[in-house]
Amino acid sequence: MSVLSILPSHALQGTLQVPGDKSISHRCLIFGALATGNSVFEGLSSGEDVQSTQRCLEKLGVSFERLSGSQMQVHGVGLRGLKSPEAPLDCGNSGTTLRLLMGILAAQPFDTILTGDASLRSRPMTRVSEPLQQLGGQFRLHQERFAPVYITGVSNSDSSPLSGGESILQVASAQVKSALLLAGFYTREAITLKGLIQSRDHTEKMLPDFGVTLEANSARIHLPAQQQLTASHFKVPGDPSSAAFWLVAAALIPGSEVCIEGVSLNPTRTGLFEVLKRMGAEIHWETTAPQAEPLGKVWLRYAPLQGTTIEATEIPALVDEVPLIALLATQASGTTRVQGAEELRIKECDRLDAMHSNLQAMGVHYTENREDGFTIEGTQPLQAAQWQSYHDHRIAMTGVLAGLIAQGGAHQLIGADSIAISYPGFLKDLERLQATS
Numbered sequence: 001m002s003v004l005s006i007l008p009s010h011a012l013q014g015t016l017q018v019p020g021d022k023s024i025s026h027r028c029l030i031f032g033a034l035a036t037g038n039s040v041f042e043g044l045s046s047g048e049d050v051q052s053t054q055r056c057l058e059k060l061g062v063s064f065e066r067l068s069g070s071q072m073q074v075h076g077v078g079l080r081g082l083k084s085p086e087a088p089l090d091c092g093n094s095g096t097t098l099r100l101l102m103g104i105l106a107a108q109p110f111d112t113i114l115t116g117d118a119s120l121r122s123r124p125m126t127r128v129s130e131p132l133q134q135l136g137g138q139f140r141l142h143q144e145r146f147a148p149v150y151i152t153g154v155s156n157s158d159s160s161p162l163s164g165g166e167s168i169l170q171v172a173s174a175q176v177k178s179a180l181l182l183a184g185f186y187t188r189e190a191i192t193l194k195g196l197i198q199s200r201d202h203t204e205k206m207l208p209d210f211g212v213t214l215e216a217n218s219a220r221i222h223l224p225a226q227q228q229l230t231a232s233h234f235k236v237p238g239d240p241s242s243a244a245f246w247l248v249a250a251a252l253i254p255g256s257e258v259c260i261e262g263v264s265l266n267p268t269r270t271g272l273f274e275v276l277k278r279m280g281a282e283i284h285w286e287t288t289a290p291q292a293e294p295l296g297k298v299w300l301r302y303a304p305l306q307g308t309t310i311e312a313t314e315i316p317a318l319v320d321e322v323p324l325i326a327l328l329a330t331q332a333s334g335t336t337r338v339q340g341a342e343e344l345r346i347k348e349c350d351r352l353d354a355m356h357s358n359l360q361a362m363g364v365h366y367t368e369n370r371e372d373g374f375t376i377e378g379t380q381p382l383q384a385a386q387w388q389s390y391h392d393h394r395i396a397m398t399g400v401l402a403g404l405i406a407q408g409g410a411h412q413l414i415g416a417d418s419i420a421i422s423y424p425g426f427l428k429d430l431e432r433l434q435a436t437s
């Protein structure tokens with residue numbers, strides 16, 4: 001396992017573009033694969049998770065061609081053109097790959113097995129299989145909950161093998177929502193989603209670009225049946241969850257000032273920006289391209305931080321940024337409280353536990369360590385320590401930031417290789433921001 005030593009840093013300065021958004025990149029490849037015609041995508045994430053999606057789609061008979069620069073062409077096979085894969089599909093570490101593919105593969109005329117690495121095989125899959133079973137999908141799960149997920153194919157002669165109808169979402173998960181919407185391309189009747197639908201909305205925002213008609217508002221998403229996807233051309237905005245690391249680093253290191261350009265400002269992803277503002281950071285963001293997936297710039301200048309409360313309703317728009325909020329809390333005066341974040345327990349690792357044990361190793365005391373969140377009183381100094389990534393890219397990158405403000409020598413990150421899951425150029429970008437100051 002790779003070990004990285006991190007030394008305290010001087011102020012970060014400069015302007016960066018972060019890699020393409022991971023969630024949008026997965027969807028580009030999947031929607032492009034199911035469309036008729038050739039789609040072209042620019043600026044896709046080069047992280048390992050998105051490569052897992054590409055590899056699985058290749059095994060299902062879809063071909064990809066790298067064009068000039070950062071453009072990728074996807075040769076769409078249409079909704080009924082996927083081929084039976086010869087072996088189980090390995091989704092690596094990527095929950096989005098596995099869960100979105102479940103929605104499609106439940107309606108194919110062949111059997112499939114979806115699996116992944118040890119982390120993915122420990123994450124619950126019933127949140128997707130159960131609502132899909134209600135539409136007629138047939139699944140068998142390892143120990144009735146986990147991957148490998150065994151999917152039984154449908155009859156060859158049935159082009160709309162699933163039923164439609166209303167589905168009430170029990171968890172605010174874009175992966176669940178998207179799996180159901182993808183299944184909706186194979187249903188006899190329209191699909192209507194209600195309940196906890198307020199997670200990131202890339203699927204709803206992007207499908208119209210592929211010629212799909214749907215209605216989405218805060219109460220329901222309605223996808224009429226019997227639609228096709230047509231090829232699209234899409235430029236992927238920068239990933240706000242990657243930009244988050246530089247914004248937080250600048251909020252932690254006195255004298256810092258950073259600007260991230262070309263980043264997605266989709267409001268279902270910018271919850272951390274609002275939290276940073278409440279905590280006292282000087283942060284501004286501005287939309288430069290007000291399209292369906294808006295993109296723009298975000299600047300942050302260091303200012304002393306104060307604690308805040310993050311309510312359960314805010315979690316979906318910052319679900320991947322909660323580890324960073326724990327780190328911010330240690331450097332904010334007063335109380336920071338996060339509640340309603342129990343979803344963090346079933347991400348690539350138990351992220352609440354991972355942050356608690358890593359911060360504890362650095363000498364931080366939690367006022368409360370609850371099942372759904374935590375309370376931290378700041379400010380508390382961080383002592384250099386050994387930080388475990390738990391094979392989780394976001395925990396690993398948060399560990400690097402902790403090292404930048406640690407006292408007492410070199411801080412060590414154990415398992416730095418997991419950074420490549422979402423942000424292979426992370427350490428190079430850190431050097432760039434350190435070099436400009």
Ligand code: S3P
Pocket residue numbers: 022023024026096172173174175176178199200319320343
């Ligand atoms: C994702 C949704 C989120 C997020 C994950 C990517 C997506 O998961 O944590 O990294 O692309 O749909 P949930 O929506 O299941 O919380």
